Amino acid sequence: MSTENVRVGIVGCGNIADNHYQAYQQIHGVDIVAVCDVDLDRARAFAAERCIPHAVASVAELVELDLNAISVCTPHPTHEAVVTAAARAKVNVLCEKPIAADVAAAERMVAAAREAGITLGVVFQRRYWPSMQRLRRAIDDGRFGLPMLAHCQVLLHRGSEYYGAAPWRGTWVADGGGVLMTQAIHNIDLLQWFLGDPVEVSAKAGTFVHRGIIEVEDTAAALVTFASGAIATVTATVAARPNLGTRLTVTSDRGATVVLTEYPEGADALEEVWTVRGEQALTPSLAGALQPDMPVSEVNARLLRLHRRHVADFIDALRTGREPFVTGEEALKSLRIVQAVYQSTRTGLPVAIGECSVNPAFRHLDAAAQETLA
Ligand SMILES: NC(=O)c1ccc[n+]([C@@H]2O[C@H](COP(=O)([O-])OP(=O)(O)OC[C@H]3O[C@@H](n4cnc5c(N)ncnc54)[C@H](O)[C@@H]3O)[C@@H](O)[C@H]2O)c1
Known part of the structure; x- marks a missing residue:
């Protein structure tokens, strides 16, 4: 990868997306260019609150924005379609756990990433x-x-x-x-x-x-x-x-x-x-x-420190050409x-x-x- 800034996008603007946003934001030389959600209003609100330039409703539009990498923060069974679309566009992926909700789908994702020559990392921050x-x-x-x-x-x-x-x-x-x-x-x-x-x-x-x-x-x-x-x-x-x-x-x-x-x-x-x-x-x-039982948002906030390390590892893997800490095969x-x-x-x-x-x-x-x- 060149020495230019890494341009990233986030797919899915729900609970965990902010951990990815905050984690990317701390890394020097990373630009958070766009977010994507099938609920476009949600994507727009997420982007507006964080001054992210683009909000789109589909991965097809997202990958048109000359990105180097995306984070996948959508429900499990949607991971395959998002990851394979990114692979086709030669965009690297950091996907939330579980890699998919189905082993056959996950195997197709790993194969698509390998064939496209992109990096596929999966978040297991614990x-x-x-x-x-x-x-x-x-x-x-x-x-x-x-x-x-x-x-x-x-x-x-x-x-x-x-x-x-x-x-x-x-x-x-x-x-x-x-x-x-x-x-x-x-x-x-x-x-x-x-x-x-x-x-x-x-x-x-x-x-x-x-x-x-x-x-x-x-x-x-x-x-x-x-x-x-x-x-x-x-x-x-x-x-x-x-x-x-x-x-x-x-x-x-x-x-x-x-x-x-x-x-x-x-x-x-x-x-x-x-x-x-x-x-x-x-x-x-x-x-x-x-x-007392705490809301999931508080659990996610406690885990932010670990998301930061995972995202930093992923970006370093892209910059140095090594494998990420948790690969698709491992996940x-x-x-x-x-x-x-x-x-x-x-x-x-x-x-x-x-x-x-x-x-x-x-x-x-x-x-x-x-x-x-x-
Ligand atoms: N690592 C962790 O600790 C951790 C914590 C929470 C969630 N997660 C994972 O993150 C993923 C998302 O979970 P969440 O709790 O943030 O979900 P959520 O329901 O809060 O948000 C998901 C978002 O994705 C959007 N979406 C759905 N299908 C889409 C598609 N095809 N393209 C674009 N956007 C789409 C939805 O509109 C929604 O805004 C899940 O896989 C979950 O397991 C991981």
């Missing part, structure tokens, strides 16, 4: 927490040992105000999934980042508390096995009240255990337990009064686990990773699938 990076380093340099057992626990709260705020939320067709696809995918990404390639999933998911409000799962439990032989459990809900945040526990073949706790949601994950030899420490992270791994949970729920059987490339919710959306999935 990887930037210092505690997560510390564990990754401890695994890489051999101090931790080989992860063999893990538990990923997601005890969040989302209520009717959250699902009511955007019509796409909580539907199979427009959201592609529930707590796993939208919230726990962050934690599942971290799980696979530490444990490596997943190979098989057995799971159950269902709608236990938000029946009548959402059709996707609000609660799920899964057993995941990995190519290394490691095993992990995942439990996740958006029906915990109050919200108790998330926790990732990893134990190695040497007996070292770390427990990394995000509480309240969006706050830096703390090393609640860290028993790597010679570095033992306990931190009572849940001590004190329970925090596919957590989606494969989530989709295997849906398939295992549907069949009642273990699912080999890769066995199911189409989200069962999309393949059917018929009465039988809805009965088992909802």
